[in-house]
Amino acid sequence: MKAVSIQEAEGQLGKLIAEAHRGETVVLSDGDKKVTLTPGIALNLDEDSPELEEELLKTANGPYRP
Numbered sequence: 790m791k792a793v794s795i796q797e798a799e800g801q802l803g804k805l806i807a808e809a810h811r812g813e814t815v816v817l818s819d820g821d822k823k824v825t826l827t828p829g830i831a832l833n834l835d836e837d838s839p840e841l842e843e844e845l846l847k848t849a850n851g852p853y854r855p
Contacts, residue, residue, distance in 0.1 A: 790814040 791805075791813060798805055798817055809815045809826035817824045 790816065792816045792818060795819040 791808065793805065793815065795817060805815050805817075805826060810828050812828060815826040817826065
């Protein structure tokens with residue numbers, strides 16, 4: 790596992806993503822907030838995703854709607 794602060798991650802995000810893609814667990818931290826980069830299945834944006842569509846509609850119709 791590799792832990793990196795947000796400040797350290799700036800400028801090397803591509804490298805960190807590549808490491809996570811190869812199976813390395815990368816934890817990004819910003820004070821008490823932590824996010825883990827783990828490999829997953831990439832979204833196929835050519836396919837319809839009901840979950841993604843629902844999230845996009847929530848955002849589009851949300852409180853900050855133009």
